[in-house]
Amino acid sequence: MTRIAVAGAGFGGIAVAHLLRRAGFGDVTIYERAAEVGGVWRDNTYPGCACDIPAPLYSYSFALNPDWSQRFPPHAEILRYLRTCADGFGLRPHLRLGTAVAAAAWTGTAWRLTLADQATGLESTAEYDILIPATGQLSRPVVPALPGxxxxxxxxxxxxxxxxxxxxTGRRIGVIGTGASAVQLVPAIADRAARVTVFQRSAPWTLPKxxxxxxxxxxxLNRRVPPLMRAARAGTxxxxxxxxxxxxxxPIARRxxxxxxxxxxLLQARRLGPGVTPDYAMGCKRVLFTGDWFxxxxxxxxxxxxxxxxQVTSAGVRTADGSAYDCDLLVYATGFAATEFLxxxxVTGRDGRRLEDEWRDGAYAHLGITVPGFPNLFLMYGPNTNTGNTSVVYFHESQARYIVQAVRAVAESGPLEVRAxxxxxxxxxMQRRLGGSVWTGCTSWYRTAAGRVVTNWPGMASEYRARTARLARSDYR
Structure with missing residues (x-):
């Protein structure tokens, strides 16, 4: 029996574990460092936190939800959906909660995992034929190193x-950042705060929500006529x-x-001046849906x-024009270390190769899933699989279906390693396509020190689905 370990129980980990079991692979263990499943929807509980992709598409195609309360549901509702899926898919017996995969080494025939119990700190080891990291790109918050x-x-x-x-309530709040979390947080707390000061590095592109x-x-009707949910998903x-x-x-769509x-x-921000006008191409960063930001x-x-x-002082924040802003609460809405995969x-692969060395200039993986020198290692939400305009769950499903094919190939023929x-x-x-078009002139937040873009997919989601639809055995050794 093929032994499979999945690291992470967010949308990606739940999807791949379910599809593997549905394909007949029963020996699946899901390791999750936290005490419950949920990924980013477990960890992000700030006021106003919600999905910025319509729910009919931000859900599994094989588990459509008739009970969404609104088109853009709040985080608690998405978390409840994901946990309901874990229960409904029968994954609870396969979960090892409170256990992190601290290290993984290829022995020549299997992956030896070092497991860390988050409650006791004790370590143990286990071996699996397949390792599927599903830790995502949004699991490590970034706090900028501000002086003081x-x-x-x-x-x-x-x-x-x-x-x-x-x-x-009644607090003077400084919010650093104007990305997706800030656009949700600030309107949610403004009514109760005494003052809110938003510190912006670059203005976001927005669209009406x-x-x-x-x-x-x-x-x-959704429950009684399921095709209605399919129609809503297709429209989205x-x-x-x-x-x-x-x-x-x-050009036409862009204009x-x-x-x-x-x-x-023009309609919502005319009195805010040029500070709300983006100075970079649309698509270089995620476009944000909002109705109340401006x-x-x-x-x-x-x-x-x-x-x-x-500078940050004991009382608040100082800016380059000499102004000082007093704050009682400082909120870093500064995103995640998306380029620091895994x-x-x-991870140590064949011949003692360390993945951190392989990725020193920036992560890469064939189809965002598999890396030469690391047999039987298949990534969920790996390099160049982020999307700036549609549901990442759609990408997760594409990757999970491809991984099912890869696991089947391993079960039939032994270890599988992508050709270099x-x-x-x-x-x-990827680098050629991401170096042109909309990405020309993108500033450093999406690039590694070596100038590579390693997070985003450069084309349409349908292209990614097509390219991952069939595993080509000739791509592997």
């Missing part, structure tokens, strides 16, 4: 480590096709989507600061 940050006398917190006990409630009748997919073509440089974004700023920035007790932060998991020339050709294609 250690001297701040108030409370400082990252959005991904939000404590539900924090009371924002067409949210709507799903009432009792709609939910009842078509919308992401339009935005996807804009992101990948199609249309840019015009919608510019119209939103309205919130217009409020008298909410300030948008576009000067660079030069860290801190230490195949992986190199795919990586060269």
């Amino acid at each position: 940050a250690e001297a701040f006398a108030g409370l400082a917190v990252h959005t991904a480590a939000w404590d539900p006990a924090i009371d924002v 067409p949210n709507r409630r799903y009432g009792r009748i709609r939910r009842a 997919w078509l919308l992401t096709v339009v935005t996807g073509r804009a992101m990948t440089g199609r 249309f989507v840019r015009a919608v974004s510019q119209a939103q700023r 309205r919130t920035l217009h409020r008298e007790h909410v300030d948008l600061v576009t000067h660079d932060i030069v 860290a801190p998991l230490a 020339d195949v992986a190199a050709a795919f990586d060269a294609e």
